Amino acid sequence: MKPSPARPASPELARFEKQQAVLLTSHKKDGTGVGTPVHFAVDGDHAYFRTFGRAGKVKRLRRDPQVEIAPSTLRGRPTGPGLRARVRPLERGSGEYARAARLINRKYPVQQGVLVPLWHKFRRDATLHYEVRPVPEEAPPAP
Template sequence: MGMTTRLTRFADQKTILLKTFKRDGTPIGTPVNIAVEGDHAYIRTYDAAWKAKRLRNDPRIEIAPSTFRGTPTGEPVRGRVRLLDGEEARHAAGLLARKHRLLHGFLVPLVHRLKKYKTLHYEVRLD
């Protein structure tokens, strides 16, 4: 798998700053976890989150490496997301759970279940 992509630098990154865009174009940044696979990556959120609403209206994103709290630690890159379902969503969930064992293997699914959220998985591709 010797393919290096612009996403490679996010492979060891636990948290990224995800910027989504409001209807008026205002960017809103949120720290999220990421799992990189080849030329694309996966992120997850839940249906009631504001970022999910913004992504429904506008799939454009900007991502940058960041601290756990969302302070950027590198240059941002532009991309787009695509909402996944079925087997693709299960695949994304598995990769996130493998990389972030406690958080996405256990805590996030538990909280989403308890709060009756629908977990949404997105594929990230850079422009």
């Protein structure tokens, strides 16, 4: 059976669809933002990224799932406006986890399909996948 392709991007995420990297800003306990460039695969109204299990952002995301995402260079320099989002860890072994892995591997076949999994295995570190959903902007209060 052929894997299903990614769904068309929602208007909020359309600008991230062809991005090579996205700056994901998570927050420390004191509210300070920490930006990290990640590979990002858009799937309709949400997107996915993967990371090492021992990465610093995992601890920050566990404590506060509110993030900002912005298009960026591979080194993490923002190239456009960002938006607020919420992340959710995906359960290993679930269909959603497998779909996230397929979409990321398809978008970045050499780096994420081969090199990153080998590096995770070499480091003996878990591979985690997260779902990212934009948070709707709050409407201004009525006068």
